[in-house]
Amino acid sequence: MFCALSTFLTFVGVYALGCYLYEQLRTPYKLLKIRYFSDTRPTLKERFGDWAAVTGASDGIGKEYAKELARQNINVVLIARSQEKLQAVAKEITESGAGVQTKIVIADFTKGSQVYEHIEKETANIPISILVNNVGTAKPTSLLNYSQEETQNIIDTNVVAVSQLSRIFFQRMKASKLKGAIVSVGSGTELQPLPNGAYYAASKAYTRSLTLALYHEAKPYGIHVQMLSPNFVVTKINSYSKQIMKGGLLIPSASAYAKSAVNQLRDEVDETPGYLWHHVQNAVATAFTWRVRTYIAMGSLSIVAFLYDNLKSLVSIIKAVLEPYFRPNLPKTLVEKFGQWAVVTGATDGIGKEYAKELARQGINLVLISRTKEKLIAVTNEIVNNVGMIHDPETLDKVSEDTLWDLLTVNMGSVTMLTRKILPQMIGHRKGAGILLRTPALAQFDCLCG
Ligand SMILES: NC(=O)c1ccc[n+]([C@@H]2O[C@H](COP(=O)([O-])OP(=O)(O)OC[C@H]3O[C@@H](n4cnc5c(N)ncnc54)[C@H](OP(=O)(O)O)[C@@H]3O)[C@@H](O)[C@H]2O)c1
Structure with missing residues (x-):
């Protein structure tokens, strides 16, 4: 295997060198031939x-x-x-x-x-x-x-x-x-x-x-x-x-x-x-x-800048990968590292949308900003569908009291409390492209305001 690879690389090297020498030497060769080796x-x-x-x-x-x-x-x-x-x-x-x-x-x-x-x-x-x-x-x-x-x-x-x-x-x-x-x-x-x-x-x-x-x-x-x-x-x-x-x-x-x-x-x-x-x-x-x-x-200064920039990001990637092994007590989740809320602009499509969904998957609450209300609602619903909270499929009498309190807090308490907090701001602005995301109900509320 190694032998085949080294033969292949030798061929590639010889071919590349041959091409380079052909390009560099064809004009000097022609000039020498005409000037020193031709009769006329x-x-x-x-x-x-x-x-x-x-x-x-x-x-x-x-x-x-x-x-x-x-x-x-x-x-x-x-x-x-x-x-x-x-x-x-x-x-x-x-x-x-x-x-x-x-x-x-x-x-x-x-x-x-x-x-x-x-x-x-x-x-x-x-x-x-x-x-x-x-x-x-x-x-x-x-x-x-x-x-x-x-x-x-x-x-x-x-x-x-x-x-x-x-x-x-x-x-x-x-x-x-x-x-x-x-x-x-x-x-x-x-x-x-x-x-x-x-x-x-x-x-x-x-x-x-x-x-x-x-x-x-x-x-x-x-x-x-x-x-x-x-x-x-x-x-x-x-x-x-x-x-x-x-x-x-x-x-x-x-x-x-x-x-x-x-x-x-x-x-x-x-x-x-x-x-x-x-x-x-x-x-x-x-x-x-x-x-x-x-x-x-x-200019050579630019080369130095190029190497510096590229090496710098390479070093930070390697550091990020190795850090958990050397410093196990460091915060690990996104929420632990950066807190609970993120703002994503251009969030209705492409990278913005997928980025927002990934943040949601990692437990981050989102403010999505974009220009199209319908698309924002669609993304909101998608994300909420992804991260929405549901209890295990058991009859209510079997669901623990703690889980029920969580459900009530996340799916209803948050709607009620956040709506109460945000509504005055929204009404004050008369419109807004931002949607506060936690439950579908809150997204609906934003549409009414927009
Ligand atoms: N010198 C170098 O280091 C170098 C290197 C690589 C390639 N080149 C190329 O070599 C060629 C000649 O450049 P050069 O170094 O000899 O430049 P140059 O000394 O500035 O001479 C340019 C010539 O073009 C004429 N010209 C410029 N604009 C014109 C226009 N709009 N209409 C009619 N004539 C115009 C100039 O006339 P005026 O006298 O009225 O200005 C002059 O006769 C260019 O194609 C250049 O790109 C030069």
Whole structure:
């Protein structure tokens, strides 16, 4: 038995390790093979064609990606919302001596669907064979701090743009038989939910799913689709953090990142962080489950809080189970521990109802609170039926005097005495959703008052 279990666990372990290594090594393997073991390594132009369009090309990764494409002899259409910034990028490319053409298209993706007609019209006569869906925006804060307009804007920029442009250019490339490429820029945040960056990470998870599906749809037409998912890069999207803006081994400049990413497009990898050290970072991160990564993303303090909370409740459960063995004189019943009365809200259905019934079973008197009088009465009757008192089925002459006194006290005395006590309060309030429970008679009385 033990042997079979250990063999099974070994298989599970080997399978899990195999899956992990396959996911981590397939892109590096492909890159090594093409760069060091292939006779030919076609240029970007040979592989995909002359023209590229880059969204969000006025700054950060998009700008540097466009400049790197130009360096590799590709003409570029620069798309973003600021004419001035786009003109400056076009000028930089021209002055770099790359000898390529540029065109700028001013488009703000938060301004509605006409932006796509505008882009189509502006690029109608250009054989664009590389589309780089780079535009993206972020605001590292809680959903509490987003307005309706900001929410719509981040969806329009991060979700709608990649959806519409991927469709438009996929259809165009297919129609004109261009064996081009579509690159979508995601982010390491796509791999797990991100508290305080929830819309952003969700938009990137969407991009990832869309892009990886499109990969299979476009492949039969010779169109290559790449999911490019950077971790931190020094750009203004991170200007909220001085630490990130300093850069480092794991946080490259936009130009270093773009150079590496464009070369990975040239080598036709389909899914990549685009940068060696981001790959290493992801290999370590994905060894943990997405739940743990979410906590890591929230900060190590949150992990400590998580462990503390969970260990604390575990310890209290163990304590509660063991306590009776070590301290036999402690009060045991609920009544002994907490007294005779409980209040249960939402008591007409589901957990509230069953909880109330269990309390009643354990000898606790109840105040049930809810909004539906009929349902409260039904629950009351049910509970009373469960816990109501009855003498043994014997003829009256055989019932002991003590039992008869109990019966009278519980089933009639309580009705009379409690009614007398509670009636003035109920009448004073004119209505009430609370039912005092001891006998069916008292429940009836509450209905009359309600
Ligand atoms: N930097 C990172 O650490 C990092 C990490 C992972 C993923 N990414 C992703 O990489 C992509 C590029 O980000 P980045 O870091 O380069 O950011 P960035 O420096 O802020 O650049 C964003 C670009 O998008 C443009 N843009 C923003 N909103 C727009 C809108 N509504 N309409 C048209 N253009 C708009 C910006 O134009 P303006 O110049 O007018 O603002 C700029 O050209 C994004 O998809 C981002 O999510 C970045």
